[in-house]
Amino acid sequence: MIAAALLLAACVAARADEADADGQFTAAIETARARVVKIYGPRGGREAGYGSGVIISPDGRILTVLSTMLEDDAPRVVLDDGRRFFAAVIARDTRRQLALLKIEARDLPHFTLGSSAHLQPGDWVVSAANPFKVADGPEAVSTAVGVFSGRAPLAARRRKQDYPYDGAVLLVDVLVSTPGSAGGALVDVSGNLVGILGKQVTSTRTNTWLNYAMPVEEAAAFVANPQAEDDVAGALPTSLPSVTADIGILLFNVGGRQRPAYVERVRAGSPAAQAGVATDDLLLSVAGQPIATCEDYLEIVKRLRPGQEVELLVKRGDEVIPLKLRVGARSP
């Protein structure tokens, strides 16, 4: 009788697992597909003339990558429900190769530009985009599932002069380096936007196509301050509410290629001040990530979320001191 019972239990469990395994990504995919648009414009050179974008505000702001398809007066945008719009290009960012579009619409489902800091190598990620313009009109864009592999700058990329962004990107094992995928969404399993699928880039070392996404923090920085970048095509009507992680540390940042992360100043009342960080401390690690240079620190802080608890390791004299703080928020 026990055997029978166990068998029955196993069967029930197996069915539940099957449903779970098949439905694991359903919510994230549905969220992502509703917020990704198809974009069409002129083709040119190696660029396809079609691509993807993500909706980032209810009134129709769309983030995508720079491409010849935006050279038109009014690139065409098709929403998930099949509605068609002409878009205005309102800002361009040649460094990150991003562009901000605007369509005249209301109450659109949209992504919030949050953080990718929580992604750990091995985490599931889901892509949503329109490679090879497989989806037409109201047809749903393509999705794929893979894992987040890590963060790294695209040091060995071809045609650096056309793509000056030197910061870290999110590397994934999802095949997203396909015509039309750039500008699409990379989301985590909860459907949060963690990156914008990047332009097609090949490696000078291995000749392979790199599968990566621009971290959502970079996209947020562009959207928050589009005029700061060159080639601004028009004024942004209003600035999106955007918050940046803040600890309250200013580093001693003078010339030299490898600048160790010495604290120059701690803002009074800031999380760093409350945690006891002092001037002249050397930052060794933040949130478990080792820091060798000022650049390392800036990269890590960008990925922190306001409210997140992090551990700092500082060297003061000959002493190594662990400190804890809660990340603050600051409007840019």
Next chain:
Amino acid sequence: MVLRSSLIALVLAAAAPAGDDALDRVRADQARRVEVFERAARSVICIFADPSRSGGGSGVVITPDGYGLTNFHVVAEFVQSRRGYGGLSDGRLYPLRLIGIDPGGDIALVKLEGRERFEAAPLGDSDRLRVGQWVAAMGNPFIVAEDFYPTITLGVISGLHRYQPGQGNLLEYADCIQVSTSINPGNSGGPLFDGLGRVIGINGRGSFEERGRVNVGLGYAVSINQVKRFLPGLMAGRLLEHGTLGATVRQVGEALVFDVVQELSAAERAGVQLGDRLLEIDGRPMRTANDVNNAIAILPSEWPVVLRYQRGNEQFERAARLDRLPLGQPMIYAVDKPRNRREVARLLEACRRRLAATLPLEAGGRLRVILGEQVETREIRLRQVAATSLRVLEGADTLEIEPAADWTPAPALPAGAAPAETLWREWQAITGPLLAAIEIDEKWEWIGGDQVGGRIACVVERRFATGRIRWKLDWETSQLLQITVGDERDPHAATWSLTAGREGGWPRTWTRAGPDAAQFVIELAEGGG
């Protein structure tokens, strides 16, 4: 008691510490996946045009006697000889024969030989798939498997209802499944499995463009539900054609409007006029030209469809059978008659075996004849007199159902004669072959497939000098679903619809409907003796 202890087992499982539980579940998932794929892999075929292993594609065994599916473009090389080779995971190479082809849908049916029984994969239901669900492709990409053990690649469904155009009505992928699973040259014809090892599609294509013929994350599989509609015709050993409405639509704003309706086409027979707005095909809403392709290109010629369309403020819902969509290039493909006859005999035997269990009919039968407005009810009695015949007792008259070898379909209801007697004889004739002792002779042929009441049916036909009888048998159960008498062009053609008994044995109600508006119903009631 059993129930209670099993509930306890479940509760205990749920209460286990979260960390270990999660890891255990991952391990259990993996163990089960490995087990499912190991079993599934035994059904996968590595297909070659000759024993030196030239050519090369994949396939999957779907019946224990060795029938298997692959792509048409995999077998195109040996369409003439109809002979190829299939390697299985046991490391052995078996001869295989090409049975039927569907060049329009890029599907072919083959049959492996040289073994009593093969490991067959069950077919799934591709209408129940979800984007994001795990799927595995198996086959022989880049012909790497020396031992024929298939390569397994895992991914998710990236998109459903995709349309990938063909060329000259060939190799059109309509309403197909898009996967992130790696599909490479050599994977063609191989199965796409769901997480339980059921075949949900036949892999055949990818998006490549400038990247060379190597997977870049977009593969396409013909849905297994499309294949199921072509399977009866493929089993018949035919070259199949797809259906067409004989009409085209144009997008006008949000609407799809008929802009070409060919004369005598399926669309015209369904009452469509130029300028009508198309709303639905088979209950599927039509929004784009791709929607129409996705609804029609998955159906064989002569398949029934239901169109819903609008003219002014009026809506119509009409059924029609599709026209033939001719292949862009002519192709000759003769049916292998002896094989066809063997398969017909097998099919009809299976049908009769199902019925044999419910003979003898101890039933008292009631014959109810409805002719137009006139209803005439007669009591009859049926009883079995021998294993091979039924005797009908009607009052003092005794009718015995005999083999129907020389029966001629009624040309018309004879004027003045009791129509019930004529119809009664027709019923005897069409039921005759259900009796075990009647030989299935060479006049029977398996001619293809059809859809009857939403079920996929095999159509077998017996020709007479003056006409024909067609039986439609359920593809999965061999149950008799419908009998048609005469030709569609024959004004006296009629369809007998059958309603099965509770155990699916002898049909209890036989309803004859013909263009003469006469209905003839026979009900076999239980008991009464």
